Amino acid sequence: MDSQRIGRRIAYWRERRRLTQSDFGALMGKSRWVQDLEGGARQADPRLSVLESAARVLGVRLGVLLADAPGVECVDAVELEAIRTVLQSHDVITGTADADPAEPLDVDTLRRRVALGWVPFQASNFASLGRLVPDLLTVANRAAARHTGDDQLAAYRALSMALQLTEATAIKYGSGDLAHIAGHRAVVAAERSGDPVTMASACRHLADAMTNHGQPYAAASFAVAAAERLGPDLIGRGPAGLSTLGMLYLKAAMAKANAAEGDDARAASAVRAVPGLLDQAAEHAAELGDQGDGNALWTALGRTNVALYRVAAHVQLAEGAEAVAVALAIPEPSRAVLPRERRAHHLADLARAYTQAGRREDAVGTLLDAEREAAEEVLCRPRTRQLVEDLRLLGTGSAEGQLRALADRCGLPG
Known part of the structure; x- marks a missing residue:
């Protein structure tokens, strides 16, 4: 065994689990030699029993520590549980301040931290979010609970976007219940912010979570109701307003496509509704004009993204040939800027x-x-x-x- 490579893997996972060398050593029952173990100097051929203990403490399979190459790292069950723990904490559920005496982040710093969280998501670097999200939720909730006036409203907007990031991450890793919880909390925080754009963004994420949680009919109704309620305000809010409005119709379309799996009249009606909802999204994308295929509020809404959703809807309806035809008609330069x-x-x-x-x-x-x-x-x-x-x-x-x-x-x- 390559002891130095194994040591580096142990150090990586210890840091990913946010364990100090001292804490890791204590959990291993070997408090004084972790540095040597991670440096590969403890022994030329580490005992299998030691590596099994390290894997147990770190919550990974032994093969992860022994792998010749680290490969792609994914958010794992331990990190999803850490996110769930924060979402289920008393402070986050009630929207009250925790006991930490530290001053809340100022709203500009908080906005930047939330924005930095969306960067790895849109770059498909999801593994980093397993470590970033719990802290982001904690500091955003603290800021919303402790600030007052306009700063509190801004903090609620940031908290909602952090919860939406949580929902989106949970969707990627197939945790429908976690996405559902985060989506509901995001809508509540958005309503408290009083900002229609944030409200619409939160509603589109909750609709997505509801669909993935097996509630497509409710998701479609919810997204359309949000679009009708917020639409007049969103149209006057520039690219962010039009983009979030368009996304509500895209999520409604996907919810209807998911609802079409039955063979009854209700399912047939859902199938018929999909093209119209996609067309409504396309109208709002067209209103963006030269700003189409932009990325206002991390929506990437534009003509091209609407076309991508048409492909996804055809796939959900098991219309593979139609989906391929739509996909092949998308210009590669347009896709490349997404x-x-x-x-x-x-x-x-x-x-x-x-x-x-x-x-x-x-x-x-x-x-x-x-x-x-x-x-x-x-x-x-x-x-x-x-x-x-x-x-x-x-x-x-x-x-x-x-x-x-x-x-x-x-x-x-x-």
Whole structure:
């Protein structure tokens, strides 16, 4: 075993778990030699029992410490639980101040910290959010509870955006209940802020969470109601207002597409509603004019993003050939200016469309394109990993070797 490499992996996971060397040593029962262990100097061939104990304390599989290469790191169950713990704390649930005597962050600093949290999300660097989100929620809640006047309203806007980031991260990792909790809290904080743009943004995230939580009909009704209530104010709020308004209709369209899985009249009505909702989003995207395909309030709303949602809706309706046709009509330069998360998410949708259309070799190639675009979108997301597993069962002809290698990188059992 390469003791130095293993030591570096242990140090990485200790820091990721926010353990000091002293605390890690205490949990290991070996308080005085952690520095040597992490430096690879403790022993040339560390005992397996020591590494098993380290893996247990760090909450990772032993193979993670022994791997030849670190690979792509994903938000894991320990970090999701840390986020859940903060969301379920008394202070965050009630919106009251915690016992920390520190002064709350000033609102400008808080806004910058929230904005910095959205940067890795849109770059598909989701693993860092597992460590960033709990602290961000804590300081944002403290600021909203302790500031007064206009500063308090600004703090509530920041708190809502932090909760929306939490919801979006939970969606990526398939934790529907966590997303649902965060989405509800984001709407409450947004309403307290009094800002229509923040309200609309929170409502679109909650609609997404409701859909992923198995409540698509409620999600669609909620998003449309929010659009109708807030629309008059949003239209006069420039790119951020138009973008969040358009996103409400996109989320309503996806909710209706998700609701169409039944074979009754209600499901048929949901299918018929999807194109109209997408067209309403397209109208608001067109109103942005030259500012289309911008990224106001991290929406990336514009003509191109609406086209990506059309692809996703067709996929959800199992209309693979139609989805491929829409995707191939999107100009590559227009797609290239979108955030990396949107580009990779779209490629994963397109791979699913190719699978539905029976073009499985193309599906594998598109998944590899998505991995090159943003590896975490493929290797970490449960929905994309399930597609890889499905393709293994279906067979992919000449792409079998590439698919096996991708499945290995996803950590799927052979």
